[in-house]
Amino acid sequence: QKxxxxxxxxxxxxxxxxxxxxxxxxxSAFQYFMWYRQYSRxxxxxxxxxxxxxxxxxxxxxxxxxKSSKYISLFIRDSQPSDSATYLCAMRVSNDxxxxxxxxxxxxxxx
Amino acid sequence: xxxxxxxPRNRITKTGKRIMLECSQTKGxxxxxxxxxxxxxxxxxxxxxxxxxxINKGEISDGYSVSRQAQAKFSLSLESAIPNQTALYFxxxxxxxLSEQFFGPGTRLTVL
Numbered sequence: 001q002k003x004x005x006x007x008x009x010x011x012x013x014x015x016x017x018x019x020x021x022x023x024x025x026x027x028s029a030f031q032y033f034m035w036y037r038q039y040s041r042x043x044x045x046x047x048x049x050x051x052x053x054x055x056x057x058x059x060x061x062x063x064x065x066x067k068s069s070k071y072i073s074l075f076i077r078d079s080q081p082s083d084s085a086t087y088l089c090a091m092r093v094s095n096d097x098x099x100x101x102x103x104x105x106x107x108x109x110x111x
Numbered sequence: 112x113x114x115x116x117x118x119p120r121n122r123i124t125k126t127g128k129r130i131m132l133e134c135s136q137t138k139g140x141x142x143x144x145x146x147x148x149x150x151x152x153x154x155x156x157x158x159x160x161x162x163x164x165x166i167n168k169g170e171i172s173d174g175y176s177v178s179r180q181a182q183a184k185f186s187l188s189l190e191s192a193i194p195n196q197t198a199l200y201f202x203x204x205x206x207x208x209l210s211e212q213f214f215g216p217g218t219r220l221t222v223l
Contacts, residue, residue: 008151034211043115043201043214044154088153097142097205099212101153 003027006089006102014110019076023089023102026070030091030100033065035074038086038104047087048074079109114138115215117202123221130189132218134202141207143185145169145177148199148217157200160185161207192222 006023013019021035032051036044048063050056050072056063064073072091076083089102115136124130134143145157156169158177166179174196178186189196199219203212 004153006153041217043203043216045214046211049211090154097159098156099154101155103151103153 001026002103003100004089004091004102006105008103008105010106010108012108012110013079015079015081017079017109019074019079019083019107019109021074021076021087021089021105021107023072023091024070025072025091025100027091027093027100028067028070029093031094032092033063033072034090034099035061035063036088036090036101038088040085044088076107079107081109081111084108115202115204115213117200117215117218119218120216121219123223124192125223126193128192128222130192130220132187132200132202132220134185134187134215136183136202136204136213136215138204138213139182140204140213141182142205143179144203144205144212145175145185145187146201146203147171147196148201154201157187189220189222192220194222196220197222 004025035048037047038044053065053067060077062075086104086106088104090099118133144159146154160166160179176188199217201217202215205212
């Protein structure tokens, strides 16, 4: 079993819809949670970064962490065609540099 | 100009050939990493370096070697390429103590 599980999709939604992405994990020691966005033929770029449980909002993006369920989510409101990309979750323990990545979910927002 | 650059961007080679992928950064970061990305498997760490004299194996280092020529340069070598090393390869950098990693644009390597 992988340490971080992420449904690869693909996910296709109409413009303006809410996109919901999630990851589950098995290591209860994970404390830092990240979402990266990767456009086609580009490297991943950090989108959201959260510590421990709770919500974090940044514009149209909301990240949620539920440590009791070992489940993290990313919501994209009012989705735009420019949000079409692969979204990767990543996480780490507090005293280690090493990131554990999900496989990524490919999202297409249709105009 | 990009902060993290990788060369080449695409490479096709044959089984048994030696290949070197190069990474340069202008971010001034101490830490550099090499990952490979495969469909359905996400990003997996090959090697990492915390400074010029500190190089460490990641989770999938077999068949690979690295060289940290300077703070800004980190190269990945495949001594004798094999087809299952066909993948996207990414270099990343980070500051000491921070978890945010900045990725280069990637190299698409195909081994025939």
